[in-house]
Amino acid sequence: MDFSLTDDQQLLVETARQILTNECPPRLLRAHLDDRSEYAPLWQHTRGFAELGRGDCTDLCLFLDELGFVAAPGPFLATTLFAALLEELDADTALRDAVAAGEVTGSVAVAGRSGVWEPNDDLVKSFVLDADAVDHLAVVSATTGTESGVVVTLLPNPGARALRAIETVDTTRRLFEWDTGDEIGAAIPCSSDAWRAFADRAHVMVAAELVGAARRCFTMALAYAKEREQFGRPIGSFQAIQHKLAEMSLVLERATAAVHYAAMTVDARDPDRTRACHVAKAAAGAAARRNLVDSIQIHGGIGYTWEHDLHLFLRRATGTEYLFGASSWHHDRLADLLFG
Amino acid sequence: MQLNWGDDDERFRAELAAFLDEHAPAEAAAGFDFQGEAGGDGGIVPWLRDWQATLFDHGWMIPGYPPELGGRDCTPAQTLIYLEELARRRIPRASHFPGYAIVAPSLLEYGNEEQRRLVPAAIRGDTIWCIGMSEPNAGSDLAALRTRAERRDDVFVVNGQKVWTSYAMVASKCFCYVRTDPDAAKHRGISLLIVDMDTPGIEVRPLTHITGQADFAEVFFTDVEVPVGNLVGPLNGGWALTQGSLAHERAGLWVDGVARLDQTVRALVDLAKRTGKDTDPGVRRAIAAMDEQASSLRSLGYKGFASFAQGSSAPEHSYMKMASSEAGKASYELGMELLGAYGAVTDAELGEEAGRWVTNFYVSFANTIAGGSSEIQRNIIAQRVLGLPRGV
Numbered sequence A: 001m002d003f004s005l006t007d008d009q010q011l012l013v014e015t016a017r018q019i020l021t022n023e024c025p026p027r028l029l030r031a032h033l034d035d036r037s038e039y040a041p042l043w044q045h046t047r048g049f050a051e052l053g054r055g056d057c058t059d060l061c062l063f064l065d066e067l068g069f070v071a072a073p074g075p076f077l078a079t080t081l082f083a084a085l086l087e088e089l090d091a092d093t094a095l096r097d098a099v100a101a102g103e104v105t106g107s108v109a110v111a112g113r114s115g116v117w118e119p120n121d122d123l124v125k126s127f128v129l130d131a132d133a134v135d136h137l138a139v140v141s142a143t144t145g146t147e148s149g150v151v152v153t154l155l156p157n158p159g160a161r162a163l164r165a166i167e168t169v170d171t172t173r174r175l176f177e178w179d180t181g182d183e184i185g186a187a188i189p190c191s192s193d194a195w196r197a198f199a200d201r202a203h204v205m206v207a208a209e210l211v212g213a214a215r216r217c218f219t220m221a222l223a224y225a226k227e228r229e230q231f232g233r234p235i236g237s238f239q240a241i242q243h244k245l246a247e248m249s250l251v252l253e254r255a256t257a258a259v260h261y262a263a264m265t266v267d268a269r270d271p272d273r274t275r276a277c278h279v280a281k282a283a284a285g286a287a288a289r290r291n292l293v294d295s296i297q298i299h300g301g302i303g304y305t306w307e308h309d310l311h312l313f314l315r316r317a318t319g320t321e322y323l324f325g326a327s328s329w330h331h332d333r334l335a336d337l338l339f340g
Numbered sequence B: 001m002q003l004n005w006g007d008d009d010e011r012f013r014a015e016l017a018a019f020l021d022e023h024a025p026a027e028a029a030a031g032f033d034f035q036g037e038a039g040g041d042g043g044i045v046p047w048l049r050d051w052q053a054t055l056f057d058h059g060w061m062i063p064g065y066p067p068e069l070g071g072r073d074c075t076p077a078q079t080l081i082y083l084e085e086l087a088r089r090r091i092p093r094a095s096h097f098p099g100y101a102i103v104a105p106s107l108l109e110y111g112n113e114e115q116r117r118l119v120p121a122a123i124r125g126d127t128i129w130c131i132g133m134s135e136p137n138a139g140s141d142l143a144a145l146r147t148r149a150e151r152r153d154d155v156f157v158v159n160g161q162k163v164w165t166s167y168a169m170v171a172s173k174c175f176c177y178v179r180t181d182p183d184a185a186k187h188r189g190i191s192l193l194i195v196d197m198d199t200p201g202i203e204v205r206p207l208t209h210i211t212g213q214a215d216f217a218e219v220f221f222t223d224v225e226v227p228v229g230n231l232v233g234p235l236n237g238g239w240a241l242t243q244g245s246l247a248h249e250r251a252g253l254w255v256d257g258v259a260r261l262d263q264t265v266r267a268l269v270d271l272a273k274r275t276g277k278d279t280d281p282g283v284r285r286a287i288a289a290m291d292e293q294a295s296s297l298r299s300l301g302y303k304g305f306a307s308f309a310q311g312s313s314a315p316e317h318s319y320m321k322m323a324s325s326e327a328g329k330a331s332y333e334l335g336m337e338l339l340g341a342y343g344a345v346t347d348a349e350l351g352e353e354a355g356r357w358v359t360n361f362y363v364s365f366a367n368t369i370a371g372g373s374s375e376i377q378r379n380i381i382a383q384r385v386l387g388l389p390r391g392v
């Protein structure tokens, strides 16, 4: 059992941090508010990391955490989720290679209108990441025809379909709803094990990104507490602020550790992995909630303004908490496992 | 990052498991449930005392120490495995902790040759030690302690009072922090003395815990003469020694608290089933949220251990005590809630296991006070981990 980062992982984190700090400043997030194509130059940098999508989940999660920290727009999460599903399906080697090479993007449609990320027979697919801009879409559906009851349909160029953009508070992320009608063609059967493996990996991936966003809120609050003075001293010298930050960092640290553990169980195909991934997403949700609420409080009035950058990360954290199951949904799944 | 332990480590675990299978006392599980409240004289439980000696004799008491100190020179990772395995099997390790956990490492580091000769008996549990730190006016602010020790020829004459001193009623020796220079700044005038508890002038008055158990005491010192040879470390240099504990085990101190939390989660599941609340979505979620905490804290503990093993400072440790003690308290409270009207009932015929939940709830209060309260932990995290400026 070793939670320390290898030299390669350390290098990955440092490289990612450097590139993302330069290429994804808050300025880009603001430009993206008005023009959703502003992510394109950033994608030219992040696509170079697409190989991580079919590599070790630990490495991928370290990178996703950094992406969350800068609230990067663009199809990286969508594409690596797509890659994860393709790997589990063991389908279309050429496509998998192209995705890993960062040449082709993709996304996965799972949730129906009910907003539950489990195979379902709803003809409307909702909360689909970046559907307008990716090259391929994998649609997961429930069927009565197969052993597992799960099938996947691969469709090219989903942007050409009649998509409906879903507006959320998170202006850094693009979500869509699509009424598939009877457009879905031939489907590939997906075994229960393959679906489970994909879902586990997806949960910890989103958790990793969410922890990154929470960490950004925390980092900004901590820096502000050290620099803002009232009553002749830094507000960070007041115990009420200190104890808030201590609790914020605790929940953040335990979520980070939970993500690392879950990613390791995924890589090891450990029997504990489904549980660990639910824990990771729920803990990340707790970290996000706590840090976004209290980071605003610590900023006082300036944090409540559109002009200050904090709200960009607040939004990212809020939106991501609801992707691939809100914390309460993961608690329910955890309870199912605990209660047998 | 690597999920599994190495082969050497798994061999170590197997060896430990074989030892435990053969030697672990039958009473172990019950002792683990009500730790520190298992009954017995002044907190000392006879079978646990024997067990501590058995562990020592087989080199399993402090595995990181050499054989003559009850160990086997194992690695830090193996120490973690050791703590993990004991906790998983719910086997307590010692009948009284001050001797092996505080006195022994401090004497090994700061004691002279004669003082170091006290170490094996402290670890084996043959000598019962108590720790005299807290005083009526010096709790969290330990450096404010006032118990005076004045040099007179070859003795220190000690006058003052200690309080909340665990095991004082049964201890034969006290690790006693005293003020030797009243004019120096408060951290600079403190010294550490070894005081024999049967020295004339010492009076021990037991204090009863909120649970009804008498496990700690007030200790009064009136003109108590302590040989100067009993000074540990430098005169007026005692502050550094207040931080003493098993440094190489510090990275694993969380194991017990987290294991307890895990077990409480399982007990909560059983309780919910017994009380027919297992279909209540609110109850299920609350228990799952507790599991989320237990599980993520375990990961945080391992993460801290990894930084520790690499020799870097591990901020994770600062979080573990506070988080596991606070979560522990909340977990027992949840159990009481599930009991509904019976939450406070201790009547053995009517109450759930004779008030097991409410008793554990009360016992758990000590964990957020003793050894640095949760508030003090938050101060430490804020100032030492997050680098926030000290308040005024």
Ligand SMILES: Cc1cc2nc3c(=O)[nH]c(=O)nc-3n(C[C@H](O)[C@H](O)[C@H](O)COP(=O)(O)OP(=O)(O)OC[C@H]3O[C@@H](n4cnc5c(N)ncnc54)[C@H](O)[C@@H]3O)c2cc1C
Pocket (backbone or CB within 6 Å): B130, B131, B132, B133, B134, B135, B136, B138, B139, B140, B141, B163, B164, B165, B166, B167, B216, B366, B369, B370, B371, B372, B373, B374, B375, B376, B379
């Ligand atoms: C079961 C048990 C066993 C013990 N065994 C021993 C023993 O063997 N030997 C020994 O020497 N002592 C022992 N203690 C004493 C223990 O170390 C002290 O209780 C502890 O250090 C707190 O001190 P206090 O009780 O004086 O509380 P205080 O320090 O008076 O604290 C009271 C409250 O004020 C808060 N507070 C204090 N300072 C601050 C601050 N700076 N910022 C924010 N909040 C603050 C505390 O968190 C607490 O909530 C034991 C205590 C218990 C409960």
